[in-house]
Amino acid sequence: MVCGPARYLVFFQYFGTRYSGVMETKSDQALVGVQNYLEEAAQKLKPSAPIKFHISSRTDTGVHALANAAHVDIQRAPGKAPFTAQQLVQGLNYHLRPEPIRILSAQRVPGTFHARFCALSRTYVYRLLLGCAHHSQIPVFERDLCWAPAGGPLDISAMREAAGFLLGTHDFSTFRSLHSESRLQSAVRTVLQLELLPARGALAAHYLHRELEFWEVKVKGKAFLYKQVRRMVGALVAVGQGKFSPQRIQELLELKDSRAFPPHSMAPASGLFLQSVEYSQEDLAPPGAEEELS
The missing domain is CATH 3.30.70.660 (Pseudouridine synthase I, catalytic domain, C-terminal subdomain)
Structure with missing residues (x-):
């Protein structure tokens, strides 16, 4: 039996001066988006399918975040349990070094949750x-x-x-x-x-x-x-x-x-x-x- 992906809500912060903004950009630009680094770090956790961060709030070049949010679906290889919140936070932060980006917290959420559209x-x-x-x-x-x-x-x-x-x-x-x-x-x-x-x-x-x-x-x-x-x-x-x-x-x-x-x-x-x-x-x-x- 193959289990579906687990959906997480992730809160993260960043020093925005060195990024083109939070949203993903082409990797050949002089400045790229925070999302580029988040997804690059997530792929190093060896999921069985590509990972996409769905960002709650767009920020521009030079704007900082004390706590932005995103939801992400992570499919692990057959037989492997979903990441716990602690495993996900520690794993992402390990692979984000030395960028001024930090994962603050993570939690499992329903598959219907959307970080952008559910924001109050x-x-x-x-x-x-x-x-x-x-x-x-x-x-x-x-x-x-x-x-x-x-x-x-x-x-x-x-x-x-x-x-x-x-x-x-x-x-x-x-x-x-x-x-x-x-x-x-x-x-x-x-x-x-x-x-x-x-x-x-x-x-x-x-x-x-x-x-x-x-x-x-x-x-x-x-x-x-x-x-x-x-x-x-x-x-x-x-x-x-x-x-x-x-x-x-x-x-x-x-x-x-x-x-x-x-x-x-x-x-x-x-x-x-x-x-x-x-x-x-x-x-x-x-x-x-x-x-x-x-």
């Missing part, structure tokens, strides 16, 4: 560094991990007021990339959370004596348009710099035209992190079987 929400964090008069003042450990906007302090109060206009369900056509591949699709999206918060922790506190402040823009929604988060953050920073009023954000929304977005205002990729992808426990639990967690 996605949360992004954008890191801003305030107090740098010149890019040379960015701490060496923070290069490629934040954005230090030029032009002095930001008006956080005005940015928070502007963020309020982006909350809720809107047509975000103005905040969609001019080069979006899916311009015929609806641009209506729902932003569940949009907050500006001072960064916490020992590392953030370490820079206070240099008058450097880290702030985080936290954005949560079920799904986002191509480059929507970076365009929203860039517009909020422009408000903080006094380039236009908070009410201008509402006006941009009402225009529903990506050509109306202020030129050169999109936030760079380096400060953006996919923080988490959330799922319903009902979608994750295999019927009649215990969940396996790493």
